[in-house]
Amino acid sequence: MTEKQRKILDIALELFAQDGYNSTSTNKIAQEAGVSEGLIFKHFGSKEGLLDYLVEEGVALMNEELDNLMRIENSVDRLKATLRFPKAVIDKNPAYWKVQMSIKFANHEIVEKYHNSSFMGKAMGIISETFEELNFENPQMETQLLMQIIASFFMSLINDEMENYAEMVSFLEKKYNLI
Amino acid sequence: MTEKQRKILDIALELFAQDGYNSTSTNKIAQEAGVSEGLIFKHFGSKEGLLDYLVEEGVALMNEELDNLMRIENSVDRLKATLRFPKAVIDKNPAYWKVQMSIKFANHEIVEKYHNSSFMGKAMGIISETFEELNFENPQMETQLLMQIIASFFMSLINDEMENYAEMVSFLEKKYNLI
DNA sequence: AACCAAAGTGAGTAATCACTCACAAAAGTA
DNA sequence: TACTTTTGTGAGTGATTACTCACTTTGGTT
Numbered sequence: 273m274t275e276k277q278r279k280i281l282d283i284a285l286e287l288f289a290q291d292g293y294n295s296t297s298t299n300k301i302a303q304e305a306g307v308s309e310g311l312i313f314k315h316f317g318s319k320e321g322l323l324d325y326l327v328e329e330g331v332a333l334m335n336e337e338l339d340n341l342m343r344i345e346n347s348v349d350r351l352k353a354t355l356r357f358p359k360a361v362i363d364k365n366p367a368y369w370k371v372q373m374s375i376k377f378a379n380h381e382i383v384e385k386y387h388n389s390s391f392m393g394k395a396m397g398i399i400s401e402t403f404e405e406l407n408f409e410n411p412q413m414e415t416q417l418l419m420q421i422i423a424s425f426f427m428s429l430i431n432d433e434m435e436n437y438a439e440m441v442s443f444l445e446k447k448y449n450l451i
Numbered sequence: 452m453t454e455k456q457r458k459i460l461d462i463a464l465e466l467f468a469q470d471g472y473n474s475t476s477t478n479k480i481a482q483e484a485g486v487s488e489g490l491i492f493k494h495f496g497s498k499e500g501l502l503d504y505l506v507e508e509g510v511a512l513m514n515e516e517l518d519n520l521m522r523i524e525n526s527v528d529r530l531k532a533t534l535r536f537p538k539a540v541i542d543k544n545p546a547y548w549k550v551q552m553s554i555k556f557a558n559h560e561i562v563e564k565y566h567n568s569s570f571m572g573k574a575m576g577i578i579s580e581t582f583e584e585l586n587f588e589n590p591q592m593e594t595q596l597l598m599q600i601i602a603s604f605f606m607s608l609i610n611d612e613m614e615n616y617a618e619m620v621s622f623l624e625k626k627y628n629l630i
Numbered sequence: 631a632a633c634c635a636a637a638g639t640g641a642g643t644a645a646t647c648a649c650t651c652a653c654a655a656a657a658g659t660a
Numbered sequence: 661t662a663c664t665t666t667t668g669t670g671a672g673t674g675a676t677t678a679c680t681c682a683c684t685t686t687g688g689t690t
Contacts, residue, residue, distance in 0.1 A: 274637070292557050294473045298678060308639045313679060315637090378471045378557035413622040416615075417600070424603035436595075443592040453667070477648060487669045492649060494667090 277315050279305045285326050289367035292374045293323060293382075320382065323375070327386055330368035334391045337361050342398050347405040348450050354399060354418070355441045358425040370430055395419065456494050458484045464505050468546035471553045472502060499561065502554070506565055509547035513570045516540050521577050526584040527629050533578060533597070534620045537604040549609055574598065 283305040287296040298319050302309040316322040341357060344350040353360075362369055375382050399418055403411035421444075428434040445451065462484040466475040477498050481488040495501040520536060523529040532539075541548055554561050578597055582590035600623075607613040624630065 276638080292559065294557060297676075299676085309678090310640070310680080311638055319678065374556045376556070377553045378473060380469075380471065410622065413619065416619065417622065420600060420603040420607065421596070423606070424599040427602070427606070428599065440592065440595065443589065443596065455668080476646075478646085488648090489650080489670070490668055498648065 274315075276305070276307050276311065280307060280312055280315065280322070281325060281329075284322050285367045285371065288323070288326065288374070289370035292378065293371065294378060323371075323382070326368070326371060327375075330365075330372055331391060333365060333368060334361070335394065337364075338391060338394050338398065342394075347402050350398070351402050351406070351448060352445060352450055354402065354422070355444050358422055358429055359437050362426065362429045366430070369426065373427065373430055392419070395422075453494075455484070455486050455490065459486060459491055459494065459501070460504060460508075463501050464546045464550065467502070467505065467553070468549035471557065472550065473557060502550075502561070505547070505550060509544075509551060510570060512544055512547060513540070514573065516543075517570060517573050517577065521573075526581050529577070530581050530585070530627060531624060531629055533581065533601070534623050537601055537608055538616050541605065541608045545609070548605065552606065552609055571598070574601075 280301065284296070284301050287301060287304065298312050299309055301322075302312055312319075312322060316325060337357070337360070341350065341353055344353055375386075396415060396419060400411060400415040403414045403418075408414050425434065425437070425440075429437070434440070459480065463475070463480050466480060466483065477491050478488055480501075481491055491498075491501060495504060516536070516539070520529065520532055523532055554565075575594060575598060579590060579594040582593045582597075587593045604613065604616070604619075608616070613619070
C-alpha cells in the first residue's frame with residue numbers, strides 16, 4: 273500500500289462520513305488528498321471500488337471488536353460489555369459507521385452487495401449464547417430485542433442524539449439483573 | 452391541486468422511496484408522470500421543494516396517527532397500541548417513511564431543515580404519560596428505552612427485516628405486564 | 631547504464647443533472 | 661366574444677459527474 277493510496281482512503285472515508293457517498297466527488301477526494309484524480313481510478317478502479325475497500329476495512333474492524341467481546345468468559349460481564357458495545361466501537365472509529373449508515377438507506381444496489389458480509393450473525397450468536405448461559409426464560413426473543421436496542425443505540429450515537437448513554441446502560445443493567 | 456400536480460407528487464414519492472432522493476432525476480419523474488419536466492419546477496420551484504411537500508404530507512400523516520394513539524383512554528390499551536404503532540403506520544403508507552429514512556442519513560443539510568418539525572416530541576409525551584399512569588419505577592428511562600425500541604422497529608420494518616413482529620409484540624407485552 | 635513495471639499526471643470526454651425560458655393551450659371571468 | 665390568468669410544453673444551458681488515456685516520473689533489477 274502506497275503512501276498516496278492510504279491518503280486517498282483516509283480522505284475518502286472522512287468525506288464520505290461527512291457529506292455522504294453520493295455527495296462526495298472523486299475530484300474533491302483527489303484535491304484534498306493532494307493527488308491526481310486519475311490515480312484514484314488506477315488504484316481502485318472506480319468510485320464504488322474505493323467504497324468497497326473502505327467497507328471491507330470497516331467489516332474487519334467490527335469483526336475484531338466482536339471477537340474481543342466473545343472472549344469475555346463471564347456471562348454477566350459479557351452482557352455488560354455488550355450494552356457498552358455501541359459507544360465503545362463508535363468512539364474508536366466513528367467515520368466507518370457513519371459511512372455504513374449513509375449507504376444503508378441511500379444506495380439500494382450497493383447495500384445488497386454488502387448484505388452478505390454482515391456481522392449481524394456473529395453478534396446474534398454472542399448475545400444468544402449469553403442469554404442461554406444466564407438461563408433467561410426466552411433467550412431467542414431476548415436476543416432479538418437486545419439486537420434491536422443495540423442497533424438503535426448505534427444510530428442515535430452516530431447522529432449525536434444520545435447524551436445520557438451511561439444512564440441508559442445502568443438502567444438496562446438493572447433490568448437484566450446485572451446490578 | 453391539479454390532477455397533474457398530484458400525479459407528480461405520487462410518482463416522486465414512489466421513486467424517492469424506491470431509488471432514493473439523490474438517485475431520482477426530475478427528468479425521470481416527469482417521464483413517469485407523463486408531464487413535461489418544466490411543470491415540476493413551475494409547481495414546486497425546485498427538486499427540493501418537491502421533497503419539502505412530500506415531507507410535510509408525511510409529517511401530517513404521522514401527527515394524525517399520533518393523535519389517534521393519544522386518544523386511547525386506558526393506559527394499558529394505549530401502551531399495547533404503542534407497541535403495534537410502527538407496523539400499523541408503515542403498513543398504511545410505507546413510501547413516506549422510506550423517503551424519510553433515506554434522507555435522514557444521506558442529505559445532511561436537508562435533514563437539519565426538517566429536524567425541528569419532528570414529531571418525536573409528541574411521541575415522547577404520549578409514552579411518558581403512559582408509563583407515569585402505570586406507575587413504572589423510572590418512567591423517564593422507560594420512555595427513552597421504548598422510543599429507541601420503536602425507532603428500531605421502524606427501521607427494520609422499512610427494510611423488511613422483521614418477520615416475527617407479532618411475536619415480538621407479545622413478548623414485550625409480557626415484559627411490561629400487560630399480558 | 632539500460633531497462634522495465636509501477637506510480638502518478640492532468641487535460642479531455644460523454645453523460646447526466648437541475649433548472650430556465652420563450653411560447654402555446656386551456657380555463658376562467660367579464 | 662375579448663381578456664387575463666393559470667397550466668403546460670420541450671428544447672436548450674451551464675455546471676458537474678465519473679471515468680479515460682496518452683504520457684511522464686520514479687524506483688528497483690540486471
